[in-house]
Amino acid sequence: MNKRRIEIMDTTLRDGEQTSGVSFSVSEKLTLAKLLLDELKVDRIEIASARVSEGELKAVQEITHWAAEKDYLDRVEILTFVDGGVSLQWMEKAGAKVQNLLTKGSLNHLTHQLKKTPEQHFEDISKTLQQASKQGIKTNVYLEDWSNGMRNSKGYVFQYLDFLTKQPVERILLPDTLGVLTHNETFEFLSQIIKRYPDIHFDFHGHNDYDLGVANVMEAIKAGCHGIHLTVNGMGERAGNAPMASVVAVINDFLPEVEIAVNESSLYKVSKLVSAFTGFGIPANKPIVGDNVFTQTAGIHADGDSKKDLYFNDLLPERFGRKRKYALGKTSGKANIQKNLQELGLTLNNEELKKVTQRIIELGDKKERVTKEDLPFIISDVLNSGGYQQKVFVKSYVLTHSKGLKPSTTVALEINGELHEAHAQGDGQYDAFMNALRKIYKSKKREFPKLTDYAVRIPPGSNSDALCETIISWDNNGKEFITRGLDSDQTVSAIKATEKMLNII
Template identity: 30%
Template sequence: MKINVLDTTLRDGEQTPGVSLTSNEKFRIAVKLDEIGIDYIEAGSAITSEGERDSIKEITRQGFNAEILSFSRPLKGDIDYCVECDVDAVNLVVPTSDLHIKDKLNMSHEELIDLSNNAIDYCKDHGLSVELSAEDASRSDKDFLKSVYSDAIEHGVDRICVCDTVGILTPDSSFELFNYFKDFNVPVACHCHNDFGLAVANTLSAIKGGATEIHTTINGIGERAGNTSFEESVVSIYRLFPQFSTNIKIDEIYDTSKLVARLTGVYIQPNKAIVGENAFAHESGIHSDGIIKNSATYEPMTPELVGRTRKFVIGKHMGTHGLNNRLKEIGLNVNDNQLKQICEDIKELADKGKTVTDVDLQVIADNVLEINHEDRIKLDEVTIVSGNKVMPTASVKITIDEEEILNAGVGLGPVDAAINAIKSLDVFKDIDLIEYHVDSITGGTDAFIDVIIKLQKEDKVVSARGTEADIINASVKAYIAGVNRLLGD
């Protein structure tokens, strides 16, 4: 059975505290949503502002395959703005719980039904498809809710949606609720919130109960604890419920997730299912060994399915099989005794609380293999001048291939100035700093600073680290260590 997906990232997702998308950002997300096979895109709420309407109009002009909707209250003014934006349909939201009808709207049940029916008629008279969403449906009287839906169907509504507005459903109660409405002759949609962390589970139960459409947001963003996660729902349907299907291009899920995270500024937790950075990362020796022999041992799906790649993390839980695999990736072949010693050295380092980077691994392996690489670049001295009225300026003395070089640079801060003084030299050309992270290892003003960076040259990426009481020295040393690694390879 086909399950349709309505994505509300541009409306409900934008209600995430601190998120405000520009028209161009909304357009870029909408393009991607259409590309990956979303059936319905809720582009925004036309009543919100002139800027919001301009954003919606830009989307509706594109002739996407997806149906474009605007959120609307059951008011003529809201609907007129939807017509102005030339949307295909409206997500007509009508409160149905006594808490909303009586306390918020101060209406009777009969007045609410009349309001809903009149709004549907007005939409249909203006050529709009209508999805009627019952707000707070999960706390509504089921018989009254059924009356609202039945009247709506008689007035020509195209789809109905059951909204768990405050996320109080459980998988069992979700199944029962949607099973109650499964005999309607229009599609039934599910809109869940994640207040108790059950949005995806409730959405999947709704499908089993008879829902044929789900509302989601990319990365599960949204107000409070967020909405139903698009990626978790779609991949779960694909992998766990073979009797159902969607139109989604699953191998583009990760790219879509990263795009939305970047444009909204909403951080993706590392352990988030499907799209988190740790979702396909393995450190445990037992797991790494099993994965190398057969990925199905410790992965319920291949990372390639969702546009990801697998990675083995270096740490104290890593076993020799995973470590040997990582060593081969960086071009080192070792015998069993050498592998065992490298593994022991890594565990010793990790036991001290140190994150083991590729550079650390290279150094440890070099020591065990008795390979003495002479670094091409060495830092001799760095001096900083900075103040309230002085642009931070750095002078550095470094040795490159036995040649002593002096150089200077300016920057927004002392670290930026020091790095700029170095990377302006020819040997650092085509090397990009793609990640910079700082941690304070100890407390107090004399704390040791741990700087971890990632550098990229063409398709090669390495990480490096510098630990000093001085953040500038730590940053410069980390940068030069990474460059030495890149140049050495």
């Protein structure tokens, strides 16, 4: 079957930059332009609006200089305006060769914004197109508010398209400027136009105000559209544009009659870079590029994956340069933990696995986030706890730290079923806790070990907020030993390590 080739035009650097609070530097624009064309392999990029600023001009000059060396100039596009040739002069200075001319695609916009008749507007456009041809600049034409034009002034849209088909135009770009179309309307409107003008190249430019951007792009392609406009991470005005990653996956998986040039294995890398440059965070649940989309949380899912990939679909993370993860938390269960242990090269028997699972559930109930890198610490803490019979319990404590006052602690300690309380001050909360314990042990005429070393660490490579480990070395009448405590709170982890020491002695 001969596949129909669809052009992908990325407008992250132009429409995406219209995201509130986003502005790319010159070097960032150049870096992204190179990535989009060379690595992601989109067909075209729209990189700027003419006449915006000196910085914008500099960025375009840098990109066009690089593009000329790579023979990419015809793939670099600038948004321009019907302004008596001012935009075209700007383009000449910028070294750009393709303009995307913004014109009015609805009678409402034309009448109330430009206050012109269709004939006056067409005449102005004709002059701009003739001047562009003289300067060797190719033209694509945007019909701004085209979607509302088709809804409310279809006669004007067809009058305008009749005019454009006789002009020196490369492509006609049909935007759903306000993101108002349903998928049914997108298919219906584009089908009518493409049947009426079968020899013209039409692009669809979708916005995402109703979260229908991807669905509308899909219907635009089914209707026979020749090109689509996308942005990385769905950036753009208001709710943004149709998102690149989702659309690419949908085309590859659900439109077998269509082919695109985009290299989907680079989508995640480019997405992360755009996010870093803009400070525009990627929602964790965003399809394809979000942090959570290839993470199984429920233990039943991990169990099913182990048995016959029961919870896999065609969106395999490896397609996008990613890996499947199994989250650790209160719903993860033994199967998730086993998956993470396999990655670390660790094995536990059933009894050990139950203990580790229980500890992770406890952390999950405290809303703590556990990562794979935390597992060795949890295993060490849980399994080492079984080396003694617990007879000493730190039942409760109050830690205070106030400006101008020494830290203090009140401790309730149970030894062999007998409860003891003490209050003490110290140089810090843990020091106060230790002084309170010493009081109790002194009153009971019991030996109390000497603390010889104290270290705190977090699991190497962990980005978790769940755990820190406190390792304390003790000297008990010349016998040295170490205890460890694990908790999300540093002082509490030290108290847990100390409780273990009290049971050992």
